[in-house]
Amino acid sequence: MLQSFLALVPIIWLIFALTYLKMPGHKACISALAVAAILALTLWHMPAADCATSALEGFATALWPIILVIIAAIFTYNLSLKTGAMDIIKRMLTGVSSDKRILILLVGWCFGGFLEGMAGFGTAIAIPAGMLAGMGMDPIIACVVCMIANAFPTAFGSVGIPTVTLQAVTGLDMLPLAFTTVFQMVPFMILVPFLMVIAGGGGIKALKGVVGITLMSGLSFVLPELIVSRFLGPELTVIVGCVVSLFCTFLMARARKNKPVPAEYDMSAGISEESSQQEGRPMSLVVASLPFILIFVFLLLTSKLVPPVNSFLSIFKSTVRINTAPNAGSISFSWINTPGIIIFLAAIIGSLVQKAGGKMMWQALTGTVKQMSKTIVTIMSVLAVAKIMTYSGMISDMAHLFVTLTGRNYPFVAPIIAAVGAFVTGSGTNTEVLLGTLQTAAAQQIDVSRYWLAAANSLGAGIGKIMSPQCIATAVAAVGLVGQDSKVLRAVLKWALILLVLACAVIGLGVSLTPA
Numbered sequence: 466m467l468q469s470f471l472a473l474v475p476i477i478w479l480i481f482a483l484t485y486l487k488m489p490g491h492k493a494c495i496s497a498l499a500v501a502a503i504l505a506l507t508l509w510h511m512p513a514a515d516c517a518t519s520a521l522e523g524f525a526t527a528l529w530p531i532i533l534v535i536i537a538a539i540f541t542y543n544l545s546l547k548t549g550a551m552d553i554i555k556r557m558l559t560g561v562s563s564d565k566r567i568l569i570l571l572v573g574w575c576f577g578g579f580l581e582g583m584a585g586f587g588t589a590i591a592i593p594a595g596m597l598a599g600m601g602m603d604p605i606i607a608c609v610v611c612m613i614a615n616a617f618p619t620a621f622g623s624v625g626i627p628t629v630t631l632q633a634v635t636g637l638d639m640l641p642l643a644f645t646t647v648f649q650m651v652p653f654m655i656l657v658p659f660l661m662v663i664a665g666g667g668g669i670k671a672l673k674g675v676v677g678i679t680l681m682s683g684l685s686f687v688l689p690e691l692i693v694s695r696f697l698g699p700e701l702t703v704i705v706g707c708v709v710s711l712f713c714t715f716l717m718a719r720a721r722k723n724k725p726v727p728a729e730y731d732m733s734a735g736i737s738e739e740s741s742q743q744e745g746r747p748m749s750l751v752v753a754s755l756p757f758i759l760i761f762v763f764l765l766l767t768s769k770l771v772p773p774v775n776s777f778l779s780i781f782k783s784t785v786r787i788n789t790a791p792n793a794g795s796i797s798f799s800w801i802n803t804p805g806i807i808i809f810l811a812a813i814i815g816s817l818v819q820k821a822g823g824k825m826m827w828q829a830l831t832g833t834v835k836q837m838s839k840t841i842v843t844i845m846s847v848l849a850v851a852k853i854m855t856y857s858g859m860i861s862d863m864a865h866l867f868v869t870l871t872g873r874n875y876p877f878v879a880p881i882i883a884a885v886g887a888f889v890t891g892s893g894t895n896t897e898v899l900l901g902t903l904q905t906a907a908a909q910q911i912d913v914s915r916y917w918l919a920a921a922n923s924l925g926a927g928i929g930k931i932m933s934p935q936c937i938a939t940a941v942a943a944v945g946l947v948g949q950d951s952k953v954l955r956a957v958l959k960w961a962l963i964l965l966v967l968a969c970a971v972i973g974l975g976v977s978l979t980p981a
Contacts, residue, residue: 468508469866472859475501475850476889479934483951484958490938490950491839494846501850505857515790519856522787522796523849529798531587531848531892532841533805535939536833538580538588541756541812542595542943543836544829548819550753555600557750562718563733564726565602566675569665570682570714572596573614574658578686578707581615583764584804585622589615590936591943600732602665604944609956610665612931612940613657616964617650618703619893619930620923621690623804624768625699627923631897632699635905635919643694643702645979646920647687649971653924653964654687655680660960666730674724678717686710700770748819756815763807778802790856839947843938844891851890855899860886864903873911877973879904879918883925884932884965891935896926914979921972928968932961 475497482493498520505511511519545551558568572593581589590611597607620627621643628646632639658679662671672679690706726733751758769775778801786795800806816826854860867882868875882903886896901922908918930936937950937957946953 466866466869469862471504471508472854472863472866473885474504475854475859476885479850483934483954487951489839489948490934490941491842491846491948493950494843494850494934498846498850498853501853501859505853505859509857509859511790511853511857515788515793515856516853518788519790519793519852520849522793523852524845525787525798526796526852527845527848528841530803530805531935532837532844533803534584534808535587535591535805535840535844535942536837537805537808537812538584538591539595539837539943540830540833541760541808542592543833544812544816544821544826545753545756546599547825547829548748548753548816548821550748550756550819551596551599553748553750553753554757555596559600559733561715562722562726563731564675565730565732566662566666566671567678567714567718568597568600568732569610569661570658570679571711571718573610573661573665574682574686575707575711575714577611577614578618578703578710579761581618581622582703582707583624583761583768584808585619585626587936587939588804588808589618589622590940594940595943598944602732604946605949605952605956606665607944608937608940608946608953609960610661612936612953612957613661613664613960613964615936616927616931616961617653617657617924618707619927620646620650621694621699621703622893624704624764624770625702627893627897627926628699628702630894631901631919631923634898634901635915637905637916637919639698640695641916642919643699644691645916646699646923647690647694647702649917649920649924649975651687651691652971653967654690655683656967657964658682660963664960671730674727678714678721681717682710682714685713700768752819755818756812759811759815760808763811764804767802767807775802788852788856793856836945836947837942840938840942843950844935847889847891847934851895854889860889860899861903864900868903868907868910874973875907875911876913876918876921876976877969879907879921879972880925880928880965880968883922884929887926887929888933891930891933893923893926893930896929897922900926913976917972917976917979921968924968924972925965928961928964931957 478500479497482488577589577593594607594611598604686706689709690702693705694702781801782799784795784797871878886900904918904922905915908915937953
């Protein structure tokens, strides 16, 4: 029992280092890696070779595809700044509304949901946060609203991969699992836009005058999700939801365009008044948006929604076994059909159309890598921690501790277990792999619905992800606050804890809604 409690030490240390000691994210995660390795080698008697190769596997999976896709996303954004395309996009958005609260919904909620549904891996935070900060929003607030927005689309990110993975490890039927997941998220998908406006606007008073459009943003997102998940499955759930929400929010924003914007929410001053041109040539909105349009098209064409293309590109991969731990398997690296490569390709083609030269692209790339250097260390370290804790048995011991302590009240803590897993791994998909079967096994032990607790794993994982060092590192890098991870963690923590408490109540009280 004591050893199970000690499994929490790397996580407790990481939170302590970030919040109380205010260590930069990369230093805090390196120290957490040392703590996890020492505990694994001593108390869990993990062989040194297994510990080292577990860390190496974490480094490799961090670099490809996670760091790759984050660099690609921020490179796309930075290049659009250099070509002047982003100024045009920003002016288009503020042409719809200069109200900070409306822009939070359009960019953070709707566009962020689209990026999560299509690409995931940090793009849904990096690009929208960078855009909002570029419009003049406080960088920390920009990070917080985009992180709050990302909590619940995570379950269906990257064309549904987390839920597909959860189905694979639990053996549950896909359609009822996807529908149950969305059903649990209904109150949160309606609540989150309100929390974003409150967080971004400085308090509840920010809701004055925008309650209707905020409610519509949430309802128009989650109602299509219910329909799609019930009849089609997880792949299109978030994509359809965010597109419908974007359309409805855009129309409502246009309808209220002539209403005066309170001075404290007016972001028109944050948009450059200079004409956005590249070498004297004007750029249309379509050309300015082309990299993002191509990201959508390319990701759609290469996804499982287009089986011939997806199957062909899936051939180009390597499968290797890095880890010597007995319970470790091989890992695969897709060299072409991975979001990072697709986003890079879209960015390069789009910027060529925008008349960007090779020198400009190289400067954008090297600048992005330099900007991301500490973030790369952070993400590699935290993935190494996750792998060591997983293969040593620390994660399993920690999870079973919760089951033992809570008994039939376990549903009330199921989201907490998932949140802890996502805090460590920074990934909804990895949390499904780590803890999905634990949730269904616990459901069988206490005779409640396996679907309900499996879906609860997705609910908690999304909340835990937005508190994770990996997620925070992505956010701070996108808005130029590298090294200030602790400020962002403190700013987002209260919102995440509110959502987690509500999630525990929803799962615990609602467990009787579905038959065992």
